[in-house]
Amino acid sequence: xxxxxxxxxxxxxxxxxxxxxxxxxxxxxxxxxxxxxxxxxxxxxxxxxxxxxxxxxxxxxxxxxxxxxxxxxxxxxxxxxxxxxxxxxxxxxxxxxxxxxxxxxxxxxxxxxxxxxxxxxxxxxxxxxxxxxxxxxxxxxxxxxxxxxxxxxxxxxxxxxxxxxxxxxxxxxxxxxxxxxxxxxxxxxxxxxxxxxxxxxxxxxxxxxxxxxxxxxxxxxxxxxxxxxxxxxxxxxxxxxxxxxxxxxxxxxxxxxxxxxxxxxxxxxxxxxxxxxxxxxxxxxxxxxxxxxxxxxxxxxxxxxxxxxxxxxxxxxxxxxxxxxxxxxxxxxxxxxxxxxxxxxxxxxxxxxxxxxxxxxxxxxxxxxxxxxxxxxxxxxxxxxxxxxxxxxxxxxxxxxxxxxxxxxxxxxxxx
Amino acid sequence: xxxxxxxxxxxxxxxxxxxxxxxxxxxxxxxxxxxxxxxxxxxxxxxxxxxxxxxxxxxxxxxxxxxxxxxxxxxxxxxxxxxxxxxxxxxxxxxxxxxxxxxxx
Numbered sequence: 305x306x307x308x309x310x311x312x313x314x315x316x317x318x319x320x321x322x323x324x325x326x327x328x329x330x331x332x333x334x335x336x337x338x339x340x341x342x343x344x345x346x347x348x349x350x351x352x353x354x355x356x357x358x359x360x361x362x363x364x365x366x367x368x369x370x371x372x373x374x375x376x377x378x379x380x381x382x383x384x385x386x387x388x389x390x391x392x393x394x395x396x397x398x399x400x401x402x403x404x405x406x407x408x409x410x411x412x413x414x415x416x417x418x419x420x421x422x423x424x425x426x427x428x429x430x431x432x433x434x435x436x437x438x439x440x441x442x443x444x445x446x447x448x449x450x451x452x453x454x455x456x457x458x459x460x461x462x463x464x465x466x467x468x469x470x471x472x473x474x475x476x477x478x479x480x481x482x483x484x485x486x487x488x489x490x491x492x493x494x495x496x497x498x499x500x501x502x503x504x505x506x507x508x509x510x511x512x513x514x515x516x517x518x519x520x521x522x523x524x525x526x527x528x529x530x531x532x533x534x535x536x537x538x539x540x541x542x543x544x545x546x547x548x549x550x551x552x553x554x555x556x557x558x559x560x561x562x563x564x565x566x567x568x569x570x571x572x573x574x575x576x577x578x579x580x581x582x583x584x585x586x587x588x589x590x591x592x593x594x595x596x597x598x599x600x601x602x603x604x605x606x607x608x609x610x611x612x613x614x615x616x617x618x619x620x621x622x623x624x625x626x627x628x629x630x631x632x633x634x635x636x637x638x639x640x641x642x643x644x645x646x647x648x649x650x651x652x653x654x655x656x657x658x659x660x661x662x663x664x665x666x667x668x669x670x671x672x673x674x675x676x677x678x679x680x681x682x683x684x685x686x687x688x689x690x691x692x693x694x695x696x697x698x699x700x701x702x703x704x705x706x707x708x709x710x711x712x713x714x715x716x717x718x719x720x
Numbered sequence: 721x722x723x724x725x726x727x728x729x730x731x732x733x734x735x736x737x738x739x740x741x742x743x744x745x746x747x748x749x750x751x752x753x754x755x756x757x758x759x760x761x762x763x764x765x766x767x768x769x770x771x772x773x774x775x776x777x778x779x780x781x782x783x784x785x786x787x788x789x790x791x792x793x794x795x796x797x798x799x800x801x802x803x804x805x806x807x808x809x810x811x812x813x814x815x816x817x818x819x820x821x822x823x824x825x
């Protein structure tokens with residue numbers, strides 16, 4: 305029996321495991337290793353701080369998300385020995401693999417920023433990238449009566465790069481509904497040179513920040529937090545005082561990847577951008593947030609990657625050359641508040657453009673523009689995630705990005 | 721696309737001033753871009769960063785992020801901000817003739 309081992313059963317690892325269990329030839333066993341009892345629907349975290357009580361719907365027992373043909377080992381990886389094709393575990397005996405998939409994601413590390421995890425952490429300094437963090441922030445916001453709320457991205461890359469902006473848009477609505485908006489100042493501090501860095505997005509979406517009166521602090525690279533004085537400081541000595549700091553801390557890949565010599569400076573794995581094979585190892589593939597690729601760290605990306613990755617596992621088994629099938633495709637909803645959302649669809653080479661999706665000229669979804677239907681689409685996605693995406697059933701969205709229904713820069717300029 | 725002439729060298733740049741073809745880069749081009757963004761003169765410490773960025777990009781196929789530069793170039797974060805004020809990652813990439821390190825939207 306040959307072994308396909310998948311490290312991590314988040315969005316990417318679960319999809320690969322379920323597809324591989326169906327598609328791999330006889331004689332292959334599929335095993336996933338993940339220490340967590342439950343699978344968390346991470347897009348749900350955004351809504352919890354603003355009063356959603358969806359935490360039960362956002363979690364499912366891990367076993368229920370995996371095909372009966374997939375073995376799940378509830379353990380923690382300590383080290384991967386790529387020369388010996390061996391995985392050392394925290395509790396169980398070492399495992400041998402013939403093919404390995406790394407899908408261990410990315411996690412926040414507030415301790416990477418001086419003072420952030422110190423006094424005030426969990427009281428006036430929060431995150432919403434973990435379940436505990438999002439729930440703590442919900443309680444903090446319930447008690448908040450006014451002052452300056454600062455949302456700070458410490459450094460790139462982060463999961464779901466649009467989530468900080470969505471958080472701001474939803475915070476604007478949340479405080480308005482509570483009659484507190486005039487007493488709350490919303491500040492967005494980002495290390496990038498704008499809230500939106502791609503030209504068309506910037507032109508089409510900057511009005512949102514103005515309309516919602518969100519103050520923007522660009523090229524702000526957080527160096528330290530003084531939790532006692534409640535001040536955020538940058539490397540070039542700028543200061544932003546806050547009453548409530550919502551941080552998007554440094555993201556890192558799994559620590560065992562660094563220890564195994566597989567990770568870069570943030571423990572993300574150097575990966576070939578079109579085939580998803582690890583750059584230095586022929587029997588090792590990587591997907592989702594665990595890669596060092598410039599594609600977004602987002603569930604839709606892991607979904608498109610999973611199709612390419614499983615095809616390339618099969619090609620490797622048959623001794624064929626790999627398919628360069630991944631084009632960086634991402635497809636993401638952006639909540640803009642008051643029951644509306646935007647949809648963006650892009651890849652490595654093509655920036656998000658306006659138009660309709662998936663049917664040209666009709667939609668029903670609107671690209672790069674606000675609509676109610678987009679918001680319903682975002683809400684409808686949770687059952688789709690559990691019932692179609694994770695089991696690896698086909699969805700009506702193609703792996704490669706399509707230009708159909710999109711208006712290019714040229715047509716936009718002609719129209720203007 | 722715009723074509724600029726730096727010190728007699730023809731260079732194609734995008735609207736933000738980043739070189740489109742890193743092969744058109746030369747130390748003279750670096751000096752000229754640096755002057756344009758108000759960094760003069762380029763000291764030996766600046767060059768340490770620029771050289772690291774070019775070598776790393778050639779190896780890895782993408783512009784190094786700021787943390788990578790701070791960790792591996794031998795110049796720490798505090799000094800990077802003194803050498804390349806405001807946006808060291810972006811400025812170092814531009815002066816080194818590399819694409820802008822970027823995000824999704």
